[in-house]
Each structure stands twice: as C-alpha cells, then as structure tokens.
Amino acid sequence: MTDLAERRGMETNVYQPAEDSHLLAEVAAGDIDESDLVLEVGTGSGYVSEFVKNETNARVLGSDVNPHACSNARERGVEAVRADLVSPFRDAVFDAVLFNPPYLPTDPDEERDDWMERALSGGESGREVIDPFLDSVGRVLAPDGRVYLLVSSLSGVEEVVSRASENGFSAVALRDESFPFETLSILKLIR
Template identity: 70%
Template sequence: MGLEDQRDVETDVYQPAEDSHLLADAACDDLADADEGSLVLEVGTGSGYVAGRIDDETPARVIAADLNPHAVRQAREAGLEAVRADLVAPFADGALDAVVFNPPYLPTDPDNEWDDWMEQALSGGEDGRAVIDPFLAEVGRVLAPDGSVYLLVSSLTGVDDVVEEAGEHGFSAAAVADESFPFETLTVLELFR
C-alpha cells in the first residue's frame, strides 16, 4: 500500500471502535449456528472488521458493502468479498439471511457537517436517523422470510424511536447486546419478522 493509499485509509475509512466490537460480538454469537452457505451482508463495512469477524467465526458467506470506495478497497485487501453499494439497493429480493449494520448515528448540526467520507461514516443528520430510517424502509425487501437484521443504535439516536420505525416496516425488535459509556449507551437490536 502506497503512502497515498495509507492516507485514504486513515482519513477516509471508519476503523474499528467500541461500536464495531459490540456489533461483531453480537452478530457472531447469533450467527454461529447459521447454516453453511447462509448469506450475510454487512452494510457500511468501513474497514471490514465486522464482516471479517463474521466470515472467520461463522459458517456464513459474507459480503461487505460500502458506498465509500476507499472502504471497499480496504475490505477487499483484507480478503473479503466487497462491493460498492448504497445501503441494500443492488441486492436481490429475499436473497439475504442476515444484514448487519453499524450506521452513521451521531446527531449532527447541519451547519457543522463536512462533505467527506469520514463525516458520512459518522453523521446521522439532525436526529441521528438520516441513514437508519431509509435503511429500515428498504432492508425488508432483501431479507429471506426468516432473516434477521443486526442494527447498532446509540441512545443519542433514540433506541425507542428506531424500534418504532422498524415496527412501521413490519419488524419486531429485541436488544441482544448493549454497552454503556459516559456519554451514551450502545445497543445491538435484532430485527425480525
């Protein structure tokens, strides 16, 4: 990797943090007994950390997707099957057994937003749900009938609001993991129909 490529990774690709570890742990625990050949998509893969953990620790076939071309390149370099995609748009109806997503969830004042890849990886808009709500509206289309979604949500975003929005799209929700920090609580929701 050249110096320019390294700069792209450091400044343009979300690297694993507490939220990534929590989501990977929860998804791997729940998917450990998945059928061989189950198809799992990680939306917004960033560095590919979560997809890599699922690929290593479960029998599922994993696809890592991100809108950010730098993230797709990093995930491919990590040996993952990675594609450039906006949420779930290019995936076939009913094709996925599970979808895993650590969305941009930080509430952000529109006057303080920047137009770069890292900002897109972090900013959830004014209410923190600018990416979550469109995802919830679309993800049901690509899930197999008994498929699940593993969605990381912050208390800053409003877990109850996300659960309510998921319900409007036909999902039930259960909290499968959470971790508290001084400024927020992170929760992994499993969404199912």
C-alpha cells in the same frame, strides 16, 4: 505515492473499528450460522465482516457507499461492493443483514463534505440513514431473515424500534453497553 502513503490516505477516509464495531461483530457472530448468507451494510474497514466470516464460516458480503472503504474491506479478504444501503440487491436472499450506521446527531451547518463525515453523521436526529435502511432492508431478507442493527441512545432507540415496527419488524435488544456519553444497543429485528 507509495503503497504505504496510499494506504494511510485510504484509512483516513474509512471508519476504523471502535467499540461499536466490536460490539456488533461479537453479538452477530454469536447468532449467525455457517449456512447463513450475510450482508454487512456500511462495511467501512471490513472489520465486522471479516470477524463474522472468521468466527462462523458463513459467507459474508460487505457493501459501502465509500469506494475507499470497499478497497479497505477487500484488503481484509471481504467480498465488497460499492452500494448505497441495499440499493443494488434485488432478491430477498440474505439470512442476516448487519449495520453499524452513521448515528451521531449532527448540526447540518457544521457538517463537512467528506467520507469520514458520511461515516459518522446521522443528521439532526441521528436517524437520517437508519430510517431509509429500515424502510428498504426487508426486501433483501430471506423470509426468516434477521437484521442486527447497532443503535445509540443519542439517536433514540425507541424511535428506531418504532420505525422498525412500521416496517413489519419486531425488535429485541441482544446486548447493551454503556459508555460515558451514550449506551449502544444491538437490536435483532425479525418479521
């Protein structure tokens, strides 16, 4: 395969930036300081990490379960590691964690077994990835750390806020944007 063909194949396996990516990148960059150590979970193409790094000069690490996404992010100059949520990170060191999770409610009988499905599918409730993230993210945050989480009205913002609260976080919506079939919100979670 040629480099171009390999790249095209990789891009079809990697979530590419869309409205949700742009919203998370802009909001997070406006609230992150140069001295922050940032982790973007589910970095996909690396767009959000690259944007935040360029806008703030903060050190930003990207992680993704998809090896194609890690390669794509590295091509953008993002330090990327293959990881499922926050699993390989052991210390409470990150000042900020960013996450644009798979949030689309999906019928399990209609799901495909491929990387793009994993990037989009939030399970029946739309929260199958969000809930375990909320249950584990606290252990990698510095004491005054914060989480920037993109949430869709399709997956239940109130339910996400409730789960965050169960994990010791308070939530504030930094920005909401409405689209024809959903409203996207960026939640800032703090302890």
